[in-house]
Structures are given as structure tokens and as C-alpha cells.
Amino acid sequence: xxxxxxxxxxxxDGYSRLLLxxxxxSLNDEGRAFLKTIxxxxxxxxxxxxxxxxxxxxxxxxxxxxxxxxxxxxxTIVDQKKREATDTGIDFIVNVNGGSIVxxxxxxxxxxxxxxxxxxxxxxxxxHPRIEVGSKELTEKFLVWVRDNGVGFDMKYHDRIxxxxxxxxxxxxxxxTGIGLAIVRKAMERMGGKAWAQSKPGQGxxxxxxxxxxxxxxxx
Amino acid sequence: xxxxxxxxxxxxxRLTDLDLTKRAxxxxxxSNPILEARDGEEAxxxxxxxxxxxxxxxxxxxxxxxxxxxxxxxxxxxxxxPISSAIPVIVVTxxxxxxxxxxxxxxxxxxxxxxxxxxxxxxxxxxxxxIYWGALNTGPR
Numbered sequence: 001x002x003x004x005x006x007x008x009x010x011x012x013d014g015y016s017r018l019l020l021x022x023x024x025x026s027l028n029d030e031g032r033a034f035l036k037t038i039x040x041x042x043x044x045x046x047x048x049x050x051x052x053x054x055x056x057x058x059x060x061x062x063x064x065x066x067x068x069x070x071x072x073x074x075x076t077i078v079d080q081k082k083r084e085a086t087d088t089g090i091d092f093i094v095n096v097n098g099g100s101i102v103x104x105x106x107x108x109x110x111x112x113x114x115x116x117x118x119x120x121x122x123x124x125x126x127x128h129p130r131i132e133v134g135s136k137e138l139t140e141k142f143l144v145w146v147r148d149n150g151v152g153f154d155m156k157y158h159d160r161i162x163x164x165x166x167x168x169x170x171x172x173x174x175x176x177t178g179i180g181l182a183i184v185r186k187a188m189e190r191m192g193g194k195a196w197a198q199s200k201p202g203q204g205x206x207x208x209x210x211x212x213x214x215x216x217x218x219x220x
Numbered sequence: 221x222x223x224x225x226x227x228x229x230x231x232x233x234r235l236t237d238l239d240l241t242k243r244a245x246x247x248x249x250x251s252n253p254i255l256e257a258r259d260g261e262e263a264x265x266x267x268x269x270x271x272x273x274x275x276x277x278x279x280x281x282x283x284x285x286x287x288x289x290x291x292x293x294x295x296x297x298x299x300x301x302p303i304s305s306a307i308p309v310i311v312v313t314x315x316x317x318x319x320x321x322x323x324x325x326x327x328x329x330x331x332x333x334x335x336x337x338x339x340x341x342x343x344x345x346x347x348x349x350x351i352y353w354g355a356l357n358t359g360p361r
Contacts, residue, residue, distance in 0.1 A: 007314065043338070
């Protein structure tokens with residue numbers, strides 16, 4: 001039974017919304033602005049709790065060694081993200097040769113989703129956003145990458161971005177909890193793989209997953 | 221609602237969640253009487269009342285994290301008692317644990333809904349629950 005960590009947030013969001021809807025006339029502009037900040041802060045807290053629970057679940061969840069077909073898995077995840085991001089005008093390109101590996105499908109799916117979320121977020125302000133997902137078979141492993149033409153980052157921060165709660169941009173510019181990439185790294189380490197990135201400021205970024213063809217559980 | 225006399229039972233220990241659920245129903249113009257239970261014992265005490273002839277609810281909203289007797293235990297007893305086994309029980313909880321979901325369905329819950337934080341989404345959920353379980357669904361007579 002999970003703790004109901006979000007219960008107080010329902011009260012905060014619910015009653016601030018009721019105040020905004022039912023008592024609007026009694027509030028001046030400043031009062032309304034305060035309430036909107038309360039609501040957006042409550043939304044941030046809710047996302048933070050979700051991400052933290054996901055992070056801790058990674059440690060507790062049983063690792064599965066399933067046969068995974070990379071091509072269909074990647075295509076399904078990208079298609080789903082495409083549907084979610086229809087209003088962004090992002091050009092999604094999938095360039096995957098396929099291949100079969102033994103890996104934890106949940107960890108792999110979560111990692112790819114988080115990379116895609118990251119790419120969607122950081123291409124928001126470019127004029128022709130583009131995300132390319134590719135893969136390459138190596139001797140004992142597969143390389144999967146998500147390449148974007150977004151804001152990029154300075155490589156001196158490379159290790160920090162995979163640490164939990166680390167962010168390189170103010171949250172009002174690029175909202176986020178700083179947990180997504182930490183989840184990716186942890187998921188990859190659990191299956192004996194690696195997660196890293198290459199980038200230059202203003203020139204997009206490429207995020208890599210290196211997955212052994214025969215993954216097994218590595219206790220961290 | 222097919223039978224306007226039938227109440228809705230909300231089993232919820234948190235006063236704010238109970239109040240917000242009632243407000244969400246009221247905003248969706250759901251006028252069925254609302255019965256409340258604030259812990260597992262109070263929830264199970266309804267079995268005696270229904271056996272005594274009181275109106276059974278059209279559906280039950282059941283939280284899992286309850287004081288005294290857990291929501292899963294309440295669910296088990298509701299579903300194993302002839303007076304309440306046919307009443308739709310909708311588990312409304314914040315838990316997204318696979319184990320809770322599997323256990324709730326094993327014990328016979330009719331639906332498992334994760335409580336949204338945002339009140340607007342909460343109202344949508346209240347509306348959908350009422351449309352499905354209160355109007356569309358036909359239970360045993």
C-alpha cells in the first residue's frame with residue numbers, strides 16, 4: 001500500500017480552484033494571481049511526487065529479462081509521443097534497423113520515453129523542431145539514440161544532468177523535476193547498460209542508451 | 221440516475237477528499253443522497269443496516285487507505301456478503317501499485333480509479349463514474 005503523498009495537494013488544488021470559481025468577485029488581481037501560483041505550485045509538487053515514486057519503484061521493482069524486439073518497441077513509443085506532441089510541430093524521424101535483445105522492457109520503455117520527453121521539452125523554442133531516434137547493432141550490445149535540434153548544453157555539465165534533481169535551466173523556462181534523466185541512468189545501470197549524451201550549447205543534443213544484448217540484473 | 225432514491229456510499233477517511241467528492245458530485249448535478257463512512261468499521265456497519273432493510277447504494281466509492289480496517293478488507297467483506305456482493309464497488313485511491321490493483325480486482329472490485337490531484341479532473345472522474353455506474357450500468361435486480 002503506497003502512502004497517499006498527494007492527498008494534501010488535492011485539498012490545496014481543490015479549494016484554491018473553488019475559491020477562484022466561487023469567490024472570484026471578492027478577490028482583486030493580486031489575490032487571483034496568488035491563487036494561480038498556489039495551483040501551479042501544487043501541480044509541480046504533484047509531478048515531483050510522481051517522478052520520485054517512479055525513481056524509487058525502479059529500485060524495488062523486479063527486473064524482468066524478456067526478449068524485446070527493438071524496432072517495434074521504439075516505433076510504438078515514438079508514435080505515442082507523436083500523438084501527445086501534435087501541437088508542437090515537431091518532425092519525428094525513426095531510423096531504426098531493429099534487432100532482438102534480452103532486457104527489462106519496462107526499464108527500456110521508461111528510458112526511451114524520458115529521453116523523448118526531454119527532447120520535446122528542449123526543442124520547444126526552436127523554429128523547426130526535429131527529433132530523430134536511431135539504433136545501431138554492435139558486437140555485444142545495441143546503441144539507441146534520441147537526437148534533437150534543441151537548446152543543447154555545455155558538456156562540462158554532462159555528469160550533472162544525469163544526477164537526480166539537477167537542472168541546467170530555470171524551471172519557468174523549461175519546467176521539470178530533474179528526475180527524468182536520473183531514472184534513465186538508473187534503469188540502464190540496472191540492466192548492465194549505460195546512458196550518456198553529447199551536445200553543444202545551441203546545437204541540439206544526442207542522448208544515448210547502450211544496452212547489452214543479454215541484459216541481466218545488476219543490483220545497485 | 222435510474223433510481224433517484226438510491227444513495228451513493230463514499231468510504232473515505234480524509235475529510236477534504238470526502239468534501240471535494242461531494243462538491244464534485246453536486247457540481248455535476250448528481251442529487252442522490254450521499255452516505256458516508258470514515259473508516260473500515262463504519263463501512264462494514266452498513267451491512268447490518270442493509271440487512272435491516274435500508275436502501276442499498278447504487279454504487280460505493282471505496283478508498284484503500286482506511287483507519288481500523290483496510291479498504292481491501294472492507295472490499296473482501298462487501299463482495300463475500302450476499303446483501304452487498306452485487307453492489308458495484310469503485311476503488312478510488314491514489315495508489316498505483318500493481319499489487320494493490322491486482323488484489324482489488326481479485327477481491328471483486330468493479331473498477332479501479334486513481335484519484336487525480338486537480339479538482340477539474342476530479343470532477344470529470346465524478347461525472348464519468350455517475351454516468352457509467354449510475355445510469356448506463358444495469359445491475360442485478
